[in-house]
Amino acid sequence: MLYRQVLDPLGGSLAWSALCAAIPLLTLFVLLGVFRVRAHLAAAASLALAVALAVAVWGMPVGQALSGAAEGGFYGLFPILWILVNALWIYRLTEITGWFGVLRRSIRTVSPDQRVQAILIAFCFGALIEALAGFGTPVAITAVMLVAVGIAPVKAATVALVANTAPVAFGSMGVPLTTLAGVTGLPLDDLGAMAGRQTPVIALFIPLVLVLLVDGRRGVRQTWPAALVAGVAFAIGQFLAANYVSVEVTDIIAGIVAVVALLGFLRVWRPAEVRQGVAAPAVAGGSSDAVDAGREAEMRRRETGEGSALMAFAPYLVIVVLFAITQLGPVKEWLGAHGVHQFAWPGLDVRTPGGQPASAMTFKLEHLKAAGTILLVAGLVTMALYRVSFGRAVRAYGATLHQLRWTIVTVTCVLALAWVMNLSGQTTTLGTALAHTGEAFALLSPVVGWLGVAVTGSDTSANSLFGVLQVTAARETGLDPVLLASANSTGGVLGKMISPQNLAVAAAAIGMAGSESTIFRRVIGWSLGLTAVFAVFVYLQSTPVLGWMVVG
Template structure:
């Protein structure tokens, strides 16, 4: 049995925490400063984390390697299983020409790229996050953004930043449900508090997206629709989280925002419309090489030509409507109960015998395999239905699947290595040493509380995992410092969402979605400033909520 130690380096928590930060610093420096390819940076950081686990934290080498294997498998399933099937669906719409129709359909609402980005990345992405999560919104919205002519790397940046607003309430509230489970705090109280935090950031995200796309000129020309989207989303989140249900908060907010934006665009359009160049690429695959032009309508399906069918806009959206419908179906009472009973396996990972510093079994030693309930399986079923709907033959679909697998070959290495890194750091105690060191700051911990959540999501790529990892730590620190445990626990989840945009596995998902594996370092540099800037603002908000200045917001 291996028991985690908080201060293995010279008995000092500070030095141990600094040592624990080395794998993360190595990863981010290699990506952001030296522009090393993501899969190489991830493998190097993993090797360092294993060495520290064995040599400093005194974790048995066999258990360190077993933990790395567990994390790598989690990278394959569910994360890469989700990404693979999401991109397969895109590939089938591309080869049949329906994706070109989808691009044209967005133009019927607004021909302005900046408005289309708000509709796709912010509104539609929130709906996907509400139902799925685990990188699904980024994988889907990135290819849709490129389809309307946005440059690939810029599309990836926009999708990652947009994916911050709904994450705390994503996957039908799973992050907060998990937080309530590990802390013992009432779910409604946690949801209500998060609903008084995340809307303050979400309200400004559409303006940030426009700024990313078109600078100050874009903000000046499209601020009315950006403000409508942000305010409606934030208000809907607040109302539903405080007076409704945590589980449907993002669904309500996403639908309300989509309807509000579409309705507003009926009476207002930008005075100056910014469109894609005439030769803009039709999808990520072409964007990685050269521009393409749309073929003539009316040619046969399966040739990449644009179909000329009545009601083609609805048909073009059909795969994504199928995805939403299937995810919604998995949450219906009897279906959800059956999937929970028969669609999930729990087992102890071989070779792991780990206890927390308090002597309790580490949660990570039990693996949860959602083979039927998982988002990737739902997406695979959506792909089969897309085949039937578009009348795609098995050979064409299999060829598209093979092409998608080939495209993800380096992403597989990156994601599995990063998740292996996260598991080694978590199981050895490195991550807990980092979080505990921050908790030693007394009442000022309210300022650092969101940073702990941000760190957890940056490491694991999941707000749910960060809440599992640091939820109890936040409550313990609150009791020690006299702060509100509900405030700090909610801040862990709300602050964590700001780390998702630069989590290495999410960067890998975005890079794969645009067809440019190896561009993770470029995307990382573009989102780093926004992640840190928004985190600084949010940390100040949470600190003020712990004082009389904004304390009225927590009552």
């Protein structure tokens, strides 16, 4: 049965329809932030509400609404949870073999100050992981590493989420922007150059926010030089790479420039007062395996941190190398030809308000080139490097799945919610209502991207969802299409830290599934505040004040 999306199903009023469409999202965030409901229950309730509205208000057939929810839930399992499970399995292997303790000691030799460590791990190293993988991988990995240096778990999750903003628009080798270029027809180079004149502004401030989160105003007062060096270096690297090199390697260049600049600065500077964290216990609960095994070397590594720093970092170096290999020309082409299976999701026949088939009806299963698959291979390599037996590795994998049981429910429900809202037209109604604000839309353009990422957890998905809407609104209001399209992507990155999907990833990474509401309350202010400031910045770019920054 054909279903055609309607923008104004509630009495023919776009405004009232948009308010109605916002109810599932408001419900989700209120349950998390105000009533502190556990994330999987809040997500399930919001999903049920979205399905009810899709059927009762938007007129979507029940079967298609449920099929759309199933597609979104499957996307939550693969690739999102496939990434998280394998990333945390690798961490568990390092923990049960004692190399986690060595990693902790090795990071502290670079700088004993945990505020500087937060910049190095969450901002610099996280950017490199985002450049190669994306989809929550940087949050999962850096949150664990932050706990390793003694930062409290909830604080570590908060830092990891806030840090995973500036590099996101160019993440996964530029996939968000290449997707945006594909759906809008705008030149990729122009979009990349424009994004490279927006996200560096975010990068300038994020390291300062991180040290504020770790140690308050004292942290900013004592470590602002290091934060400034990292932010400026990353911003310059991102601007130059996006405008004069390539969209695909922008974050790699920016991340490397930031790491080199900060390490060089640390050779001649250190904070007047060093703030060291207390060694944290195992996050993933793998210590019992090490005790039962009775391996003296493992216990010594756990207790004293004795061991090779190279071996301690080996799993993460393997991850970077494997992702880099998959981006090589012949390998990338082979994976694109043999590692992707695309098919029409059964039970869906949806048309957009303009009459085109909804893109969400087609499911792309990237089984070989998926980030989770690459992480699985990295885990197998880690098994060999650390000489972990097959049986022990399987037990560790099972323990990881048990740890993530409620996170799995949360992520599948959140992605099911996103798919139902997208396929029924609820999300498009919200975006279209914002686009009907005339020239003031330049101020709201980043908010549309923020909304898309908050719903889907992905800058790529938000660009697919709202890219055409941004260009259409720009042409109707006489604004620059490249400016608004890129603002959709760059503004969207600030919604990533409050996306329930990413909150669940962060909570699971620190071994505190169920703490999503606590983390949400810590990041919501930063997400809204930074988005508001950035929206003003984009608005000024649409005026003569900063119009000289727009790609000509």
